[in-house]
Amino acid sequence: MAVAARPPRYLPAADTALVVEFPDIASGSVLDDVLDEVLCLDAAIARRPPPGVLETVPAIGSLLVEYDPLQTSQAQLRAALDALLDQPAVAPRAGSMWRLPVHYGGDDGLDLGEVAERCGLTVAEVIDLHTHAVFRVGMLGNLPGLPYLTGLPDALRLPRRDDPRAAVPTGSVAVAAGMSCVYPVTGPGGWHVLGRTPIPLFDPASDPVFLLLPADRVRFDAVDRTRMAELDVAVASGWRPEPER
Amino acid sequence: MMTAGAPALRVLTAGLLTTVQDGGRRGLQRYGVPPSGAADTEGLWLANLLAGNPPDAAVLEVTGRGPRLEVACTSVRVALGGDADAVIEAEAGPPLPAWSAQTLRRGQRLRVGTVRSGLRCYLAVSGGLAIDPVLGSSSTYLRGGIGGMSGRALRAGDELPVRLDEAPPGPDLRLDAVPATASSGEPLRVVLGPQDGLFSPAALASLLASAYTVSPRSDRVGLRLVGPPLPATTTEIASDACVTGSIQVTGSGQPIALLCDRGTTGGYPKIATVISVDVPRLGRLRPGQPVRFSSVDVAQAEHLRRARARFLNAMHERLRPR
Structure with a gap:
């Protein structure tokens, strides 16, 4: 993995995990090549797992490697990861392109007006910016199947809400922290909700269970209430979108 | 049958x-x-x-x-x-x-x-x-x-x-032995980090010197701890992965020890991580109970874990007919 400009840092999470942190994640701005380094190491571990590795959790700038301390030690694991990092890069999966319909505003997007006001834009401009961006799934985390989407236009950058909501509804499409996300299940959240997509991102009864994966790209399409109602019915009867490529 | x-x-x-x-x-x-x-x-x-x-x-x-x-x-x-x-x-x-x-x-x-x-x-x-x-x-x-x-x-x-x-x-x-059920008053042992670098020496010292109280707003997601605030130099980091036992510090400076239903990732800095032998003790803490922390290194944590595994493996020899 000679692509790395500087070697990653190892940070212990006690005696069961090691965080491999890749440098050059400028605070707030997320670089696709850092994500590539994370996914390359993840793919290398999947191909030849060092002894004792239980699972890995890719994030945008780091990879967490969870291990069984009764089967290995952190010192041995670090040596094994050093060896993997010295080898030629393993290409991660290429990723697919998805288009997700969204109904912006109204009951589905409680914060749309406030986001427009705080960003100095009209509601139409917010929707226009959000639907023209090509997002990339940087990681899944926090809740089952929740994608952290990089590629948010700078004009829509806002910090998280001061008063997080206890229950953000399933399908809510939101922005904060320089990213966009979709809530796959109802859960607590502090992001600004712009709209709702009817497409389930987490469905234990369906195959695949998780619709989006890291390195996938996503575009949102604005749809009206009538189309939303049709899509809700289609989804309830089992319809799922296909990736574009 | x-x-x-x-x-x-x-x-x-x-x-x-x-x-x-x-x-x-x-x-x-x-x-x-x-x-x-x-x-x-x-x-x-x-x-x-x-x-x-x-x-x-x-x-x-x-x-x-x-x-x-x-x-x-x-x-x-x-x-x-x-x-x-x-x-x-x-x-x-x-x-x-x-x-x-x-x-x-x-x-x-x-x-x-x-x-x-x-x-x-x-x-x-x-x-x-x-x-x-x-x-x-x-x-x-x-x-x-x-x-x-x-x-x-x-x-x-x-x-x-x-x-x-x-x-x-x-x-x-x-069982002809009495395994712990209450979390004893002994400090919970932690390894500092992964983001201890985002905290001042005074905040790290405060974590290890202060008594915290388990908040009633605790559940299987996490134990909210109330005590002296632990301000970080940055309140939001790029979200990264957590483990059970991660101690994350929210914007208000209050620590939360994450349990097994936690989010898999989080955007708050993690000042320290409870070592694996003490993670089951987190599940025994009641609201209102005081909590203290002490720091060990990874090698000590691994040694303690192996000793605990030997102790638990020997428990089948302590089974007796009632």
């Missing part, structure tokens, strides 16, 4: 928060699915040991006050992992001792009252609960609405299927 999950235990009352848990859901954190499973894994293992089950078999996790259950199969052996007020209703016999098993016949009713020591106890049944796994585990993940009884806590009227219609032969056992 093996049955395909015949109803064996009828839930008369559910208790405060009783859920089906096993060894947890592994390998799915990369998709945002937390491990869940027993909050006190030692309680789970020892309950299953007493019931003659594999260590990670599905059991009931009882929180605070337990359920009333009626036996609806020929017989079942139940094992109490922990210390709770457990009695067979309408019978003159003594209560079920801590860390012991008891065979019950059809129609008998078990009442698990208050957990006397710690916060949780585990109720295993011989053969294990026959709950269909979801994503590889029977564990209930309440926030995700999956596992256990339709992704929720037990409620009155539920019927819990078990794998055996009849208790296996052999005596009821007890």
Whole structure:
């Protein structure tokens, strides 16, 4: 993995995990090549797992490697990861392109007006910016199947809400922290909700269970209430979108 | 006789928060699915040991006050992992001792009252609960609405299927040792980091010198701790992965020790991580209880873990007929 400009840092999470942190994640701005380094190491571990590795959790700038301390030690694991990092890069999966319909505003997007006001834009401009961006799934985390989407236009950058909501509804499409996300299940959240997509991102009864994966790209399409109602019915009867490529 | 999950235990009352848990859901954190499973894994293992089950078999996790259950199969052996007020209703016999098993016949009713020591106890049944796994585990993940009884806590009227219609032969056992149930006053041991670099030396010193109190707003997601604030130099980091035992510090400077239903990733800096031998103790802490921390290094944590594994492996030699 000679692509790395500087070697990653190892940070212990006690005696069961090691965080491999890749440098050059400028605070707030997320670089696709850092994500590539994370996914390359993840793919290398999947191909030849060092002894004792239980699972890995890719994030945008780091990879967490969870291990069984009764089967290995952190010192041995670090040596094994050093060896993997010295080898030629393993290409991660290429990723697919998805288009997700969204109904912006109204009951589905409680914060749309406030986001427009705080960003100095009209509601139409917010929707226009959000639907023209090509997002990339940087990681899944926090809740089952929740994608952290990089590629948010700078004009829509806002910090998280001061008063997080206890229950953000399933399908809510939101922005904060320089990213966009979709809530796959109802859960607590502090992001600004712009709209709702009817497409389930987490469905234990369906195959695949998780619709989006890291390195996938996503575009949102604005749809009206009538189309939303049709899509809700289609989804309830089992319809799922296909990736574009 | 093996049955395909015949109803064996009828839930008369559910208790405060009783859920089906096993060894947890592994390998799915990369998709945002937390491990869940027993909050006190030692309680789970020892309950299953007493019931003659594999260590990670599905059991009931009882929180605070337990359920009333009626036996609806020929017989079942139940094992109490922990210390709770457990009695067979309408019978003159003594209560079920801590860390012991008891065979019950059809129609008998078990009442698990208050957990006397710690916060949780585990109720295993011989053969294990026959709950269909979801994503590889029977564990209930309440926030995700999956596992256990339709992704929720037990409620009155539920019927819990078990794998055996009849208790296996052999005596009821007890443990001739008293494993910890309460989290003792000893400090919880942590390894500093992964983001200790985002805290001042004064904040790190404060973490290790102060007493924190477990907030009533604590659950299987995390223990909220109240005490001297631990300001970080940055309040938001690029979200990265957490582990059970991560101590994250929110914008207000208050620490939260993450438990097994936690988010898989988080955007708050993590000042320290509870070492693996002390993670089960997190599951025993009650609201209002004081907590202190002390720091060890990774090699010490690994040494302590190996010693604890030897201790637990030797527990089968401490089984005695009642």
